[in-house]
Amino acid sequence: MQNLLRKYVPPSDRFAEILCGLIMLLTFTLAGGVMEASPDELVLGAVSCALAWGVIDGAIFMLNSLFQRGRQEKLVAEIRSLDRATAIARLREGFDHKYSGVISPEMREEIYHDIVDVARETEPHRPWFTREEVYGGLGLLAIEAICSIPAILPLIILEDDLRALRFSNALLLATMAVIGYYWAGWSGWQGAMRLVIAGFVLALGLVMVGVAILMGG
Incomplete structure (x- = not known):
């Protein structure tokens, strides 16, 4: 499973979807506590919520990947229809501002010429879902299912309903902070700043949960 997600x-996407899943579940468990739902109802609802959100996320991931490749095909078709000088100018317009800080002007020009050459040799085709995109969508579904574990374990194990709900919410909050910590590390933050970012992610998550509850979500 871990290799599937990494590949x-x-x-x-992993960090963002885990965080969204945790926020959704925390919103659900807090609302369920206010409505005095039973642990069995909360477990069923939390799992259903996570799986439904996973299906939605997976479908959106696949569609977004498909549309991105469709956009690339559109650019390739546009380049193929232009003369070399105009095609190079079009690529400069689209990509110079993105890569000016990491790729030298000379190297960018070489890349643009290579892109034009490859585009003219490539046969046009209609993009469709790839195996990798399907696996990615299934991976996001798995992520959301895994996110439900901190929410449901206390509700299954502990006999005291109120204590179980509090432990469930505490585990969800702790997991949000951990995700923020690792997300900050992946983004390049080090030392104490990772803790600051983790706290910020936790606070932001709580704010979003509050907004969702106030708006009736």
Whole structure:
């Protein structure tokens, strides 16, 4: 499972979807506590919520990947229809501002010429879902299912309903902080700043949970 997620789901997507899943579950458990739902109802609802959100996320991931490749095909078709000088100018317009800080002007020009050459040799085709995108969508579904574990374990193990709900919410909050910590490390933050970012992610998550509850979500 870990290799599947690493291979087919980008780290930024993994962190973002885990955080969204935790926020959704925390919103659900807090609302369920206010409504005095039973532990069995909360477990069923939390798992259903996580799986439903996973299906939605997976589908959106696949569609976004498909549309991105469709956009690339559109650019390739545009380059193929232009003369070399105009095609190079089009590529400069689209990419110079993105890579000016990491790729030298000379290297960018070589890349643009290579892109034009490859585009003219490539046969046009209609993009469709790839195996990697399907696996990525399934990986996101698995992520959301895993996110439900901190929410449901206390509700299954502990006999005291109130204590179980409090432990469930505490585990969800702690997991949010951990995700923020590792997300900050992946982004390049080090030392105390990782803790600051983790605290910020936790606070932001709580704010979003509050907004969701106030808006009736």
